[in-house]
Amino acid sequence: MINLYKQDGETLYGVKEYILDSPEDIPSLPVNVRPGSTALVISTSDIYMLNGSKQWVLMGGNSSSGGGNGDNAGDLNQYGDNAGTLIEF
Numbered sequence: 001m002i003n004l005y006k007q008d009g010e011t012l013y014g015v016k017e018y019i020l021d022s023p024e025d026i027p028s029l030p031v032n033v034r035p036g037s038t039a040l041v042i043s044t045s046d047i048y049m050l051n052g053s054k055q056w057v058l059m060g061g062n063s064s065s066g067g068g069n070g071d072n073a074g075d076l077n078q079y080g081d082n083a084g085t086l087i088e089f
Contacts, residue, residue, distance in 0.1 A: 019040050
């Protein structure tokens with residue numbers, strides 16, 4: 001499945017960004033939103049994204065134990081060992 005979620009720098013309606021306190025909140029996330037919607041878990045820094053099959057997929061998060069200088073911000077290779085994990089409800 002392919003979805004267009006941004007065009008000419010503007011996000012299309014239906015893509016949502018959620019902030020969760022803990023991973024226990026994940027089952028409460030809606031699946032009736034547009035694929036590409038994301039959820040950030042504050043306690044773990046994990047990022048989940050809703051795929052085209054209406055599954056929240058763990059994309060990654062902060063896998064280091066120490067601080068950093070931000071040089072790797074946005075580097076997709078910095079995700080933890082659970083990257084790509086499907087969460088089905």
